[in-house]
Amino acid sequence: MKALANFAMRGPYRALLLAVASSGSVLFCWIGAAIAALVTLRRGAGPGAWIVLWASLPALLLMQMAGDSTPLALLLGTFVLALVLRLSVSLALAVLASAAVGVVTGLLTLVLARRLLEQLATVFGQLLEQVQQSAGQGAEVVMQVPTQLQLAGMMGAANAILAVLCLALARHWQAALYNPGGFGSEFRALRLPVGVTAALALGAAGLTALGLEYRSWAASLLVPVTVVGFALVHARAKLRGAGRGWLTAFYALWLLFDAAKLLLVGFAVLDAWVDFRARWQGANKDDKP
Incomplete structure (x- = not known):
């Protein structure tokens, strides 16, 4: 390529x-x-x-x-x-x-x-x-x-x-x-502001509440949040030194199971407030002698 x-x-x-x-x-x-x-x-x-x-x-x-x-x-x-x-x-x-x-x-x-x-x-x-x-x-x-x-x-x-x-x-x-x-x-550093993440999540939830016809429209609002979730997964894999096999297995789970999709979105939404990457890096520094 x-x-x-x-x-x-x-x-x-x-x-x-x-x-x-x-x-x-x-x-x-x-x-x-x-x-x-x-x-x-x-x-x-x-x-x-x-x-x-x-x-x-x-x-x-x-x-x-x-x-x-x-x-x-x-x-x-x-x-x-x-x-x-x-x-x-x-x-x-x-x-x-x-x-x-x-x-x-x-x-x-x-x-x-x-x-x-x-x-x-x-x-x-x-x-x-x-x-x-x-x-x-x-x-x-x-x-x-x-x-x-x-x-x-x-x-x-x-x-x-x-x-x-x-x-x-x-x-x-x-x-x-x-x-x-x-x-x-x-x-791997990709992250959305708190307000933007909240707006996307609430907008998607509102569209979903309108009925089955609007759930597919809610999916568009969740695309940026999902991408941030993938960035978090890649950042975690890089920090832990995980190989491509681990990432391949994760993507397979994400494709096959809706629960994995929802979990990834929830993880990305929570990251807007918690900033997992900063916490992981801090914990990694503490672990080093």
Whole structure:
């Protein structure tokens, strides 16, 4: 992957070629988004916007022909995060912007991509119908076809998550090429202010209380908090000298179990008040002779 970034940064037209070639594909659009973010972080808003402008063309063509706005949403969302990071030089602020990216993506999807939402609702309905037929009539009470409002929230949250991942990849590339090891220390130190964390947590709780349709929208607000939780886990692993196997096991648990997701969010919210990293470092110093 570093070789890909190195190729892109050897000239603007190489970066443009990679971004345009990948932005018209649902499977590889993350490459174009990360390349555009890397150019933005390294060379500034103007060159980054130039890449995004041309890379948007195949993404728009895909949206027009297939009705799938995922590549375009990811490209624009990642560019917004990269622009925030470039202008503010604050990873925390860039990660916080992902919540806005998720909500805005969901709203735009709800307004501009009705056909896609209808198709997704139909696919989910057919799948759930097959599952219910296999499981019996008792499963009908539990399983419900997601509404378009719920699906739009899901797509917004997914875009927010993917945009953060593409930004992290771009920042990793930038550090690997020009400042080895810089992104790791920057990520492990990631922390949100108390007021911001409380606002995100209360907003997510309020949306969840409105009903099942709004839970997917609450997920967008929890993306920054979740990223802070991952930063805490990486900081703890680094302090204790844990290997990649430990982190891999943690990510597997997080993917498989909702309880692990909630625990990570709670851990990150509590960190806004407690500052676990400062406590861990202090305890580590006390342990040394």
